[in-house]
Every structure is written in structure tokens, then in C-alpha cells.
Amino acid sequence: MRIRIAHLSVHDIRFPTSRTLDGSDAMNAAPDYSATYVVLHTDAPGMEGHGLTFTIGRGNEICVLAVQSLAPLVVGLSLDEITSDMGAFWRRFTTGDSQLRWLGPEKGVIHLASAAIVNAIWDLWAKSAGKPVWKLLADMTPEALVRCLDFSYVTDALTPEEAVALLHRQAPGKARREAQMREQGYPGYTTAAGWLGYPEDKMRQLARDAVAAGWTHFKQKVGAGLEEDMRRATILREEIGWDRTLMMDANQVWSVDQSVDAMRRLAAFDPWWIEEPTSPDDILGHAEIRRRIAPIGVATGEHCHNRVMFKQLFQAQALDFCQLDAARLGGLNEVLIVVLLAAKFGIPVCPHGGGVGLCEYVQNIALFDYIAVSGSLQNRVLEYVDHLHEHFIEPVVIRNGRYMPPQRPGYSIEMHADTLERYRFPHGPVWSGS
Amino acid sequence: MRIRIAHLSVHDIRFPTSRTLDGSDAMNAAPDYSATYVVLHTDAPGMEGHGLTFTIGRGNEICVLAVQSLAPLVVGLSLDEITSDMGAFWRRFTTGDSQLRWLGPEKGVIHLASAAIVNAIWDLWAKSAGKPVWKLLADMTPEALVRCLDFSYVTDALTPEEAVALLHRQAPGKARREAQMREQGYPGYTTAAGWLGYPEDKMRQLARDAVAAGWTHFKQKVGAGLEEDMRRATILREEIGWDRTLMMDANQVWSVDQSVDAMRRLAAFDPWWIEEPTSPDDILGHAEIRRRIAPIGVATGEHCHNRVMFKQLFQAQALDFCQLDAARLGGLNEVLIVVLLAAKFGIPVCPHGGGVGLCEYVQNIALFDYIAVSGSLQNRVLEYVDHLHEHFIEPVVIRNGRYMPPQRPGYSIEMHADTLERYRFPHGPVWSGS
Numbered sequence: 001m002r003i004r005i006a007h008l009s010v011h012d013i014r015f016p017t018s019r020t021l022d023g024s025d026a027m028n029a030a031p032d033y034s035a036t037y038v039v040l041h042t043d044a045p046g047m048e049g050h051g052l053t054f055t056i057g058r059g060n061e062i063c064v065l066a067v068q069s070l071a072p073l074v075v076g077l078s079l080d081e082i083t084s085d086m087g088a089f090w091r092r093f094t095t096g097d098s099q100l101r102w103l104g105p106e107k108g109v110i111h112l113a114s115a116a117i118v119n120a121i122w123d124l125w126a127k128s129a130g131k132p133v134w135k136l137l138a139d140m141t142p143e144a145l146v147r148c149l150d151f152s153y154v155t156d157a158l159t160p161e162e163a164v165a166l167l168h169r170q171a172p173g174k175a176r177r178e179a180q181m182r183e184q185g186y187p188g189y190t191t192a193a194g195w196l197g198y199p200e201d202k203m204r205q206l207a208r209d210a211v212a213a214g215w216t217h218f219k220q221k222v223g224a225g226l227e228e229d230m231r232r233a234t235i236l237r238e239e240i241g242w243d244r245t246l247m248m249d250a251n252q253v254w255s256v257d258q259s260v261d262a263m264r265r266l267a268a269f270d271p272w273w274i275e276e277p278t279s280p281d282d283i284l285g286h287a288e289i290r291r292r293i294a295p296i297g298v299a300t301g302e303h304c305h306n307r308v309m310f311k312q313l314f315q316a317q318a319l320d321f322c323q324l325d326a327a328r329l330g331g332l333n334e335v336l337i338v339v340l341l342a343a344k345f346g347i348p349v350c351p352h353g354g355g356v357g358l359c360e361y362v363q364n365i366a367l368f369d370y371i372a373v374s375g376s377l378q379n380r381v382l383e384y385v386d387h388l389h390e391h392f393i394e395p396v397v398i399r400n401g402r403y404m405p406p407q408r409p410g411y412s413i414e415m416h417a418d419t420l421e422r423y424r425f426p427h428g429p430v431w432s433g434s
Numbered sequence: 435m436r437i438r439i440a441h442l443s444v445h446d447i448r449f450p451t452s453r454t455l456d457g458s459d460a461m462n463a464a465p466d467y468s469a470t471y472v473v474l475h476t477d478a479p480g481m482e483g484h485g486l487t488f489t490i491g492r493g494n495e496i497c498v499l500a501v502q503s504l505a506p507l508v509v510g511l512s513l514d515e516i517t518s519d520m521g522a523f524w525r526r527f528t529t530g531d532s533q534l535r536w537l538g539p540e541k542g543v544i545h546l547a548s549a550a551i552v553n554a555i556w557d558l559w560a561k562s563a564g565k566p567v568w569k570l571l572a573d574m575t576p577e578a579l580v581r582c583l584d585f586s587y588v589t590d591a592l593t594p595e596e597a598v599a600l601l602h603r604q605a606p607g608k609a610r611r612e613a614q615m616r617e618q619g620y621p622g623y624t625t626a627a628g629w630l631g632y633p634e635d636k637m638r639q640l641a642r643d644a645v646a647a648g649w650t651h652f653k654q655k656v657g658a659g660l661e662e663d664m665r666r667a668t669i670l671r672e673e674i675g676w677d678r679t680l681m682m683d684a685n686q687v688w689s690v691d692q693s694v695d696a697m698r699r700l701a702a703f704d705p706w707w708i709e710e711p712t713s714p715d716d717i718l719g720h721a722e723i724r725r726r727i728a729p730i731g732v733a734t735g736e737h738c739h740n741r742v743m744f745k746q747l748f749q750a751q752a753l754d755f756c757q758l759d760a761a762r763l764g765g766l767n768e769v770l771i772v773v774l775l776a777a778k779f780g781i782p783v784c785p786h787g788g789g790v791g792l793c794e795y796v797q798n799i800a801l802f803d804y805i806a807v808s809g810s811l812q813n814r815v816l817e818y819v820d821h822l823h824e825h826f827i828e829p830v831v832i833r834n835g836r837y838m839p840p841q842r843p844g845y846s847i848e849m850h851a852d853t854l855e856r857y858r859f860p861h862g863p864v865w866s867g868s
Contacts, residue, residue: 028532057533098462099491108542153713156690256590279587281742308715
């Protein structure tokens with residue numbers, strides 16, 4: 001079946017999460033979780049590709065316009081033309097229009113917009129193959145998978161040949177690990193109780209609920225001032241005890257020295273990692289923080305904008321946990337390069353799952369990583385944030401603190417038509433009040 | 435006189451440079467030099483602030499929209515409110531709206547748009563002070579200048595106290611150096627003959643003209659394939675001889691190993707520097723290239739998106755020449771931080787001057803650097819590209835290969851009203867054909 005992309009539509013979707021302080025942290029006091037939501041309409045009946053990039057409100061309109069500016073690069077292509085050499089397509093798409101490339105390159109708004117479109121293509125591909133994305137990937141031969149990737153600027157750290165070898169290494173156990181995932185699911189962690197804006201009683205109740213639901217790993221937002229951070233860590237440790245795992249997330253509010261000072265104090269609460277202690281661009285800064293606060297781990301990645309930055313984070317031994325983002329990177333093709341780089345350097349991938357739709361995306365990535373790339377669950381947990389899943393046709397399924405593999409064909413990211421109508425900004429009924 | 439920003443207007447200005455291949459290089463085959471052009475209208479009669487960010491065509495509309503999204507953060511403020519603590523203002527402006535910050539942070543479209551507005555504020559400030567920007571800066575006390583800067587994420591490399599000390603160190607010679615600049619100008623270099631798209635006879639004629647005009651430093655675009663690069667280097671060396679200086683610019687087309695291989699071959703033409711050999715994000719890659727091709731220098735910076743990246747380029751000893759961009763960084767405040775970081779690490783600043791308006795901007799930066807920060811001209815040359823200067827009210831003045839200091843109050847960036855009308859995209863007469 002030949003499928004041609006006939007038309008692209010893009011929707012400015014915003015959820016008024018700032019009204020309840022869901023998602024509040026030290027850097028982002030009042031986000032309205034939002035999506036630049038792309039639909040690839042095709043000439044095949046009933047066949048669409050859906051994808052989104054995540055923003056936190058104002059400025060989503062800029063990503064929407066960037067998608068419109070990029071649309072001519074995919075409209076008119078057939079799915080076959082794209083997937084027959086998807087590495088070459090990805091490179092053409094992200095850098096082939098040099099005028100648009102100038103706006104990044106490969107970073108910021110133009111890269112976020114690229115991610116929405118690239119991920120929509122993967123959704124379309126997986127739907128046409130009748131598989132969820134994780135299964136589409138896991139069933140590919142190493143050679144076929146590596147042909148989807150663009151190795152420009154990373155061959156000094158990972159060549160295509162090395163990537164193929166990494167995938168061959170794990171091929172024998174794939175079927176067993178897939179069966180295990182279908183039965184047990186992929187381990188997750190929760191940020192439910194940890195948002196900065198929540199009062200103490202709400203924190204305690206959410207932490208108790210999460211313990212009762214089987215969660216073993218909990219993340220707390222820090223960076224609100226040391227006294228406040230310690231007060232909230234005390235509450236959480238009281239509720240979750242010391243056998244469960246506590247992580248901390250500073251959302252970039254500290255300098256290098258401030259990070260070290262704060263974590264030396266917060267070490268009393270035995271945190272497993274500190275996430276985003278400082279500027280996401282500061283590779284050498286993260287490396288220095290990591291050296292000085294060991295054995296507390298350093299985690300970062302949700303704002304790491306491309307494979308070149310991750311390559312250096314690995315080369316500089318700057319992090320213990322790779323928190324790549326499914327829509328900050330330039331879509332799944334670039335995510336896969338980072339997953340392979342992480343495997344080469346022995347760094348566990350624990351993708352970013354905050355926001356809207358990111359949990360739905362990244363379950364596919366984590367499952368693929370375990371089944372076909374790393375073959376390990378050690379030091380790997382997948383973020384779970386319990387916001388806004390009801391808007392998806394196949395929301396994530398959590399059992400006993402673990403992600404159960406999605407079943408439906410596609411990238412698990414399709415929203416209900418009703419959501420696209422109601423949360424349309426600024427004229428949908430949720431925003432216009434009508 | 436109290437001046438309040440009453441209104442902001444933004445113009446999508448594009449020049450059809452792709453029709454003549456002006457500005458063609460290995461990455462950017464056919465740019466249409468463009469500007470997201472901002473005017474801050476005030477309640478003071480005749481007093482406006484002008485600023486622009488530079489793009490190369492398609493996508494300029496995205497920067498225009500980003501300026502509109504940022505406008506509420508400055509409209510309504512008085513100039514005094516901004517300049518009385520401009521470091522704090524800059525931080526508030528670039529990161530205070532966390533929803534817009536998410537789109538970078540501090541990179542890509544949102545940072546380019548920020549630069550246009552921040553630079554327009556400096557233009558307004560300088561006009562209100564009756565001085566060109568370079569003179570406004572040079573006349574500030576070290577303490578006043580440092581109060582304009584935001585040191586977040588760079589204090590591990592440079593503290594405000596160190597910055598003040600650096601400025602005090604050069605204070606004694608300021609008057610002498612200013613007089614020297616007014617008389618002799620600041621040394622420049624030309625890319626006139628070096629664009630990839632030009633045929634041999636045009637290259638030869640432009641090189642001869644440039645030699646006759648007194649230029650001593652010439653830059654060639656490379657990355658078109660080694661045979662072609664060598665053919666063109668041969669032509670240029672034939673025309674300029676071996677006593678004049680030749681630089682090369684690859685515009686990011688190589689991997690780390692390709693950079694080393696190419697420059698070992700091109701070393702036969704005695705290049706002074708190789709500019710942008712690989713990804714602008716690859717700090718460690720530039721450091722490795724630099725180690726392996728010495729004594730050829732490594733230059734980069736026109737795509738370096740913020741002070742955190744420059745900090746690391748300096749820390750990692752990754753470059754010999756700092757080619758900061760006046761509109762890729764978040765406006766003059768961030769430029770000044772980078773100039774001070776460069777002085778701390780002993781790296782010469784040779785700003786990026788391609789595009790439209792960048793020469794006009796950066797002459798102010800280079801003059802300030804010499805007069806007040808570095809006090810040195812050693813290994814410093816300022817890029818000159820002879821395109822589109824006729825559109826500015828005070829175009830750059832070159833004498834004998836040197837930039838003569840601009841005289842008019844402001845940031846030298848104001849375009850003729852007629853240009854803003856004729857080159858308006860897509861409805862101005864140049865584009866609509868009417």
C-alpha cells in the first residue's frame with residue numbers, strides 16, 4: 001500500500017494547568033502544559049500520522065508557525081520515499097533547507113517543530129505496519145534500524161558499524177525480554193507528590209497514595225531555597241521511608257558551586273540523583289558537579305537539544321542518567337542515536353516523562369532500549385507524571401509502579417478529537433469560556 | 435528626560451541575495467539575507483530604539499512572531515527602569531517568562547528574537563545619551579558596566595568582581611586608545627572574493643580590488659570538496675601573495691576527523707585559521723581539532739548561542755579566535771559577558787560580520803573591546819562583508835582596510851524608512867514585483 005502525505009494540519013492545544021500548579025517547579029512557576037499537535041493527512045483512507053511537541057504555554061504559537069514553515073518539506077512525499085532511507089530523509093528534513101536551519105541549527109523552536117513532524121511520520125509508519133512504535137523498532141534488523149539514523153557530527157564517538165554491532169550483541173535475548181515486558185512492564189517512578197506548589201497535606205496524601213499504589217522511586221522538586229527543600233524532603237522521607245528511592249530535580253536554578261553546596265546539604269536525605277542542577281548547556285559544569293558530589297548521581301537531558309550535546313555529556317563523563325526528551329530532540333531518529341550513544345558509553349537511559357504526551361512517547365523508547373539495545377533494567381526507571389493522560393486514545397497503563405507496553409499501532413500519541421476541539425487556543429471552549 | 439516604551443513594531447525585511455549568490459557557502463547555498471527588524475516607539479518626540487536580528491530568509495516570519503510574543507515584557511517600561519539595573523532586567527527579560535524560556539532556553543528563535551529587542555533598547559539608550567554605543571560603553575565606569583550584566587551560569591569562570599578588575603586594569607589607556615581608533619580605525623578583513631558561488635574571474639577581480647583597497651586579511655569559504663577548495667585557494671594565493679593573511683571558513687560541513695584531514699591538506703596554503711569546521715555545539719570536538727591541526731588556529735562563534743557555550747569553549751581550550759555574533763547571543767548584554775570572559779582567558783575577539791547589519795553592530799563591540807577591555811589589537815581583525823550597507827542611515831566606513839568609528843548616536847543599526855518599505859516580505863515591491 002503506497003501512502004502519500006497529502007496535507008499537514010497543526011493545532012495549538014493548551015491545558016490550563018497553571019490554575020492548579022500541577023507541574024510547578026523552581027524554574028517554571030505556573031506552566032500551562034501545551035502541545036503543538038501535528039496531523040499528517042494521507043491519501044490512504046483512515047490513515048493519519050499524529051505527533052506533538054510539548055511546550056508550557058505562551059510561545060506555543062511560535063512552534064505552530066514553525067511547523068507550518070517546515071510543512072512543505074514533507075507534504076507530497078510518500079511514506080516509502082521517507083522510510084526507504086530514513087537517515088537521509090531526516091538529515092534533509094532537519095538541515096536541507098539551509099534558510100530554516102539558520103534558526104537553530106538543530107535547537108530551539110525549529111528543532112521542537114521538527115520533532116512534532118518527525119514523530120508524526122513514525123506514528124504513520126507504525127500504524128501502516130500495524131504495530132506500536134516500540135515493536136516496530138524491536139522487530140527491525142540492526143542494519144535496517146541503523147539506516148534510519150543520521151550520524152553527522154557523532155562519528156568520533158559512534159560509527160554506524162559500531163551501532164550495528166551494539167544491536168547484534170543484544171539480538172539473542174530480544175524475544176525473552178519482550179515477553180518479560182508484556183508480562184511485568186517497565187519500572188517507573190513518580191513525581192506526583194513532589195511539585196513545588198503543593199501544600200504539605202497534599203504532598204503527604206499523594207506520597208501515601210503512591211506508596212500504596214506500589215511505587216518505589218519518588219522525585220522531589222528542589223531549588224526553592226535550602227530550608228524549604230529540606231522541609232519538603234523531610235516530609236517525603238517520613239512518608240516513603242528510607243528503603244524506597246528519592247530523587248531530586250532542581251530545574252536549572254543553581255550555578256556550579258551552588259549545586260555542589262546544596263547537594264552536600266541535601267545528601268542527608270540520601271538522594272539517588274540530582275536532576276538539572278544547572279544550565280542544560282553546561283557540559284563541563286555538570287562534569288564538575290558530578291565529580292564533587294559523588295556518590296549522588298547527576299541526571300540531565302530534558303533540555304539537551306541534540307545528539308551533539310549528548311555526545312559530549314557522555315564524552316566528558318558529565319552524567320549518570322540520560323534523560324532524553326522525545327520532542328526536544330529532533331524526533332525519534334535522533335532519540336535512537338542518543339540511545340545507542342548511551343549504550344556505547346554505558347549510561348542508563350531514563351527518559352523525561354513530564355508534560356503532556358511525553359509519558360506516552362517515552363514508554364516506546366524505554367521498551368525498545370531494554371529489548372534491543374541495553375538489555376538491562378539496572379539503574380533504569382521511567383518517569384511517570386499523572387497529568388492529562390485522559391486526553392489520549394491509548395493512555396499509558398501503570399500497574400504496580402510499572403509501565404505496561406502499549407498495544408495499539410502507532411506512537412501512542414493520538415489525542416481524542418474532542419480534546420483537540422475543546423483545548424484549542426485561544427478559541428476552544430476551555431479558553432474562550434464559551 | 436523620562437522615556438517610556440509605548441509600542442513595539444516589528445518588520446519582516448528580506449533582501450533577495452540568493453539571486454546573485456552573495457553569501458553562498460558550503461552550508462548555505464542560497465541565502466536571502468533578512469532581518470527581523472524591531473522599532474521601539476516611545477513617548478519622547480523623535481526618540482526610537484532600533485534593533486534587528488539576522489536570518490537568511492525562510493523562517494524570518496518565525497522570529498517576527500517570537501518578537502511579538504516577547505513584546506509585552508518591554509512595552510510600558512521606561513528606559514530608566516531598564517537601565518538602572520540592566521543586568522536584572524536582562525535576566526528577567528530572557529528567562530522571567532518561564533513559558534517562553536521553555537522554547538530555548540536561551541537559544542534558537544526565542545534568543546534571536548530577544549537579541550533584536552535588547553539591541554533596540556541599547557540603541558535607544560545610546561541615542562538618549564547622544565553617543566554611539568561603543569562610546570556609551572567606553573565611558574561607563576567598570577562598576578556601571580558590570581551592573582549591566584547577568585552572571586548566571588558563568589560565575590565558575592568569571593565573577594562580577596573579576597570583571598570589574600579586568601576593566602580597571604585597562605582604564606588608564608582608554609583615552610589614548612580612543613584617540614587612536616578615531617584616527618586610524620580598527621583593522622578589518624574581507625570575505626569579498628571568497629564566496630563559494632563565484633566563478634574564477636569574479637574571484638580574481640574581487641581579490642585584486644581588495645588588495646588595491648588596502649586589505650591585508652582575506653577569507654575563503656571551503657568545504658566544497660578538497661579539489662575545489664584547493665583550486666580556489668590557489669587562485670587566492672596567486673592574487674594576494676604570501677605576505678598577506680588567508681583564513682578559511684568551512685561553515686560546519688565536516689566531522690571532527692574530516693576537519694583534521696582537510697586542514698592537513700589545506701595547510702599547504704598557510705591558513706591563519708579554520709572557521710566553523712564542525713557542529714557549532716561541539717565544544718570538545720573543536721578542542722580536539724585544535725590540538726590536532728596546530729599551528730593553524732580554530733575560530734568559531736557565529737552560531738554559538740549563549741554565554742554558557744562560550745564559557746566552555748574557553749574552559750576547554752577549544753578555540754583561538756572568538757567570533758561572537760551580535761544577534762545570535764541575547765543582545766549586547768550577553769555579548770559583553772563573552773567579551774569579558776574572552777579577556778579573562780586571553781582569547782582575541784573577532785566578531786562575526788557577515789549578513790546584513792552585523793558589520794554595523796560589531797564595529798561598536800570591537801572598538802569597546804580594544805578601548806576598555808583587551809587593550810590589544812594583536813590577532814584581532816573584524817570581518818567586513820561588502821553587502822547591503824547602503825540600507826543603513828550610517829553605513830560602516832572603511833578606510834584602507836580599517837573600520838572607522840561610527841559617529842551618530844545609537845547602535846548604528848537604523849535602516850532607511852524606504853528600505854523598510856521596499857524590502858518588506860512578502861508584500862513590499864521588491865518581493866511582490868509591483
